Each structure stands twice: as C-alpha cells, then as structure tokens.
Amino acid sequence: MRDSIxxxxxxxxxxxxxxxxxxxxxRATMGHFIANKExxxxxxxxxxxxxxxxxxxxxxxxxxxxMSVNCSLYEKQxxxxxxxxxxxxxxxxxxxxxxxxxxxxxxxxxxYDDNGPALYEIDAAGGKMSAGFMSTGSGSPVAYGVLEEKxxxxxxxxxxxxxxxxxxxxxxxxxRDSASGEGINIAxxxxxxxxxxxxxxxxxxx
Numbered sequence: 618m619r620d621s622i623x624x625x626x627x628x629x630x631x632x633x634x635x636x637x638x639x640x641x642x643x644r645a646t647m648g649h650f651i652a653n654k655e656x657x658x659x660x661x662x663x664x665x666x667x668x669x670x671x672x673x674x675x676x677x678x679x680x681x682x683x684m685s686v687n688c689s690l691y692e693k694q695x696x697x698x699x700x701x702x703x704x705x706x707x708x709x710x711x712x713x714x715x716x717x718x719x720x721x722x723x724x725x726x727x728x729y730d731d732n733g734p735a736l737y738e739i740d741a742a743g744g745k746m747s748a749g750f751m752s753t754g755s756g757s758p759v760a761y762g763v764l765e766e767k768x769x770x771x772x773x774x775x776x777x778x779x780x781x782x783x784x785x786x787x788x789x790x791x792x793r794d795s796a797s798g799e800g801i802n803i804a805x806x807x808x809x810x811x812x813x814x815x816x817x818x819x820x821x822x823x
C-alpha cells in the first residue's frame with residue numbers, strides 16, 4: 618500500500634548568520650496523480666523551531682504532532698525552551714527506534730535558540746547531519762545545483778542575501794521535477810521567532 622502513496626517534493630533549508638530559511642513547494646502526489654495543490658510542507662513545532670516535510674504526508678504530520686507535544690512538555694518540566702539541537706536529537710531517536718517499521722520521511726529541522734541559528738537533516742533511520750544549506754525530496758538534485766552555485770563560495774550570508782536563493786532553488790526544481798509544483802512557501806526563523814513570507818514577498822524574490 619505504501620508504495621502506491623509515495624510523495625515527491627522539494628524542500629530547502631539555509632542556515633544564515635542571523636536566522637534560518639525553510640522553503641518548499643506545495644504539491645502532493647500519489648504516483649502520477651496530483652493529490653493536492655496546497656500542501657503546507659513547513660510546519661512549526663515550537664515558536665522557534667520548524668520542520669519541512671518530504672515523504673508520506675501522514676507520517677510527517679504525525680511526527681510534527683509528536684514533536685510539538687514533547688517539546689512543550691520539555692519546556693514545562695525544565696522551565697526553559699528546548700534547544701534546536703536537543704529537538705533534532707529527539708526526532709532522530711524517534712526515527713531510529715521505528716526503523717523496522719519506518720516513518721517514510723526526510724526532514725529538515727531549522728530554528729533559532731540561545732546559541733543562534735541551527736539547521737539539521739534527519740533521515741528515516743534517525744541519521745542526523747548539519748550543514749549550511751540542505752535540500753530534500755525528489756526535486757533536491759535540481760535545487761542543490763542552485764544552492765551550490767550561489768552559496769558554495771560564501772562563508773556566511775544573511776537572511777536577506779539568501780532568501781532569493783532559497784526561492785530560486787525551489788522554483789528551479791519545480792521546472793524539472795514532476796512531483797514538485799503549484800507554488801512556493803518560505804519561512805524565516807530568527808530571534809523574533811517563526812514567520813511565513815507572504816505570496817507578494819515571495820513573488821518579489823523571484
């Protein structure tokens with residue numbers, strides 16, 4: 618059954634000097650069928666942390682709920698908000714424990730805490746990696762081409778500098794990957810918290 622409802626997508630994450638950018642397309646597919654054209658693939662799990670979703674929609678939504686509850690519980694017990702690193706480790710452990718009956722996901726987690734911006738990629742088996750920029754989903758090879766060209770030679774970049782790159786990376790993937798499309802969502806997480814860009818703001822970036 619799962620083979621018949623695999624989904625494709627393109628998500629992008631960029632760690633900047635003053636925040637983290639998460640971007641994604643809006644198409645959900647079931648094989649060659651476009652199942653939904655307005656899927657939200659950037660999900661805040663705390664005011665300062667969000668994840669992108671690639672893989673099965675149900676698995677991603679379930680994990681987002683689990684993470685939101687556990688991060689809120691941590692805050693109530695410890696009387697402080699969870700760090701992005703700790704949240705990413707928690708998610709990696711959940712995925713590692715379920716690897717024999719896996720969640721079919723590939724997740725980017727970005728956030729901003731007392732240590733500044735942070736970005737992680739967590740795979741279905743619980744592997745966790747960090748880098749300055751990342752992409753997941755079926756359109757990621759195309760997106761990486763844009764990210765490598767625009768960001769590879771820069772040691773640091775601000776949110777303002779990297780926003781057009783994130784938008785153009787997803788847009789480029791949408792032109793070649795049939796499982797990515799319909800539109801682009803972009804969010805920024807900085808010291809002020811999570812904020813989604815408006816449609817007009819995204820259009821200006823392109």
